[in-house]
Amino acid sequence: MDNRAIGVFDSGLGGLTATEELSSILPDEHIIYLSDSYNFPYGEKNRERIIEMSRRDLRFLLENGVKAVFIACGTATSNALAVLKAESPVPVFGVVEPAVVEAVCLTKNGKIGLLATRASVEAGTYQRLIQEMAPEVEVTAKACPKFATMVEDGIFDKEDERVLRAVEEYLPPLKKAGVDTVILGCTHYPLLADVISEYMGADVRLISAGAAAARSLSAYLGENGLTSKNRSYGAEYYTTGSPEHFARTAELMLRRDISQFVRGVEPFDKGGDI
Numbered sequence: 296m297d298n299r300a301i302g303v304f305d306s307g308l309g310g311l312t313a314t315e316e317l318s319s320i321l322p323d324e325h326i327i328y329l330s331d332s333y334n335f336p337y338g339e340k341n342r343e344r345i346i347e348m349s350r351r352d353l354r355f356l357l358e359n360g361v362k363a364v365f366i367a368c369g370t371a372t373s374n375a376l377a378v379l380k381a382e383s384p385v386p387v388f389g390v391v392e393p394a395v396v397e398a399v400c401l402t403k404n405g406k407i408g409l410l411a412t413r414a415s416v417e418a419g420t421y422q423r424l425i426q427e428m429a430p431e432v433e434v435t436a437k438a439c440p441k442f443a444t445m446v447e448d449g450i451f452d453k454e455d456e457r458v459l460r461a462v463e464e465y466l467p468p469l470k471k472a473g474v475d476t477v478i479l480g481c482t483h484y485p486l487l488a489d490v491i492s493e494y495m496g497a498d499v500r501l502i503s504a505g506a507a508a509a510r511s512l513s514a515y516l517g518e519n520g521l522t523s524k525n526r527s528y529g530a531e532y533y534t535t536g537s538p539e540h541f542a543r544t545a546e547l548m549l550r551r552d553i554s555q556f557v558r559g560v561e562p563f564d565k566g567g568d569i
Contacts, residue, residue, distance in 0.1 A: 297521040300325040301512075302356030303365045306337035306348075307447045308544050309483030310367025313390065313505025315549065317365070318530065320513045323523045325530070327359050332536025333562035336443050337370040338412025338481065345414060349375035351563040353383060355533075361385060362521055365512055367505050369480040370412045373420040386515070393511040394478050394504035395424040399432065401500050402476040406433045408469035408499075410491070411480030413438040421480055435472040439465045439484070446483040449544045453490035462487070466494050476500045486548060535562040 301324055303314050314328055331337075334348050349371045356364055364387045366372045366379070372389030380387045398407050409421050416438040425434050441461045450457055469477060477495060479485055482505035492501055516522045532553060534541040542554035 296524050297362050298325070298523045298525050299360055299362035300327045301363050301365060302327050302329070302359065302361030303367050304329040304331065304349075304352040304356060304371070305368040305482060306331050306370065307335040307443065307483065308332075308541065308548060309443060309446060309481060309486075310505065311545060311548055312485045312503065313365070313367040313482050313509050314530065316503075316506040316509035317513065320509060321516070321522060323525060325523060325525070327356060327361060328530060328532045329355055330532070330534040330536065330541060331563070332447075332534050332541065334535070335447060336412065336440075337368060338414045338443060339440060340414060342374045342414070342418065345371060345374040346378050348563070349379060350382070353379050353387070355560070355563075357383070357385070363388065363512065363516065365508065366390065367482050367508070369482065369504055370414045373411075373415040373418040388508060388512045388515070390482065390504040390508040391420050391480075392424060393507035394480065394502050395421060395428060397502050397507045398476050398478050399425060399429045401502070402432065404473065404475045405429070405431055406435070406472055406474040406476075408472065408474035408477040409434060409436040409480050410439050410442070410465065410469070410477060410484060411436065412443060413440055415480055421478060433472070435469050435474055437465050437468055439481075442487060443481055443483040446486045447544065449547045451486040453487075453493065458487065458490055462490050462494050466491065470495060474499065476502065478502050478504060480504050530556060532557045533560050534558075535560055
């Protein structure tokens with residue numbers, strides 16, 4: 296048993312989808328969630344910058360005494376996971392490999408689609424892992440820069456014209472390729488799952504990278520005797536952006552008010568080392 300918190304970070308609020316999955320599996324866990332909203336979006340930055348920001352996120356969580364770190368961000372995982380694993384004194388988990396494992400297991404026609412940020416697609420981590428696990432599988436990857444920004448602004452209703460236009464812009468290559476499985480490679484994207492599913496068709500399976508990783512992390516903690524038994528802890532949320540904006544958008548996403556648990560922290564770029 297280990298009652299220390301699980302640390303989770305993302306560039307914004309998308310990681311809340313993964314955190315919700317983790318909380319549903321492990322309701323007794325104390326979770327410390329960090330949103331680096333001041334630097335959002337990570338997906339449009341270069342690899343060196345992503346690693347620098349991810350290191351600062353990691354440091355913040357370690358200073359809060361976490362027992363494990365969950366990178367609930369496809370971009371940070373794709374670009375910085377190996378670096379953070381090497382530098383962290385506690386286990387660090389990303390969202391890429393668990394999603395790839397599920398996709399490779401689920402595909403029946405050997406055609407997998409990937410929707411992710413520009414930095415994730417360019418890093419090629421998802422594609423490389425798929426090819427290593429199943430060389431015969433065809434991968435169609437598409438960068439979707441508008442998706443995360445829309446979700447961060449609370450725009451994810453499947454009837455919203457802006458959402459529909461973005462879907463019609465990004466998804467045709469996957470449909471043309473005939474994929475039967477799609478990895479939602481950014482943790483913001485599950486909020487758009489309904490409209491993505493309607494466009495792709497009921498026979499196409501969607502895999503949330505964050506949810507897959509949450510299941511993998513849960514299994515690791517259980518197998519290593521690191522789960523908590525103190526339900527009173529709950530979750531607390533920190534943001535380098537506006538706490539008010541975080542709380543408003545989180546309420547839309549989670550359908551509950553978490554404002555009393557949201558705290559602002561000085562943006563790392565403004566405050567220097569943390």
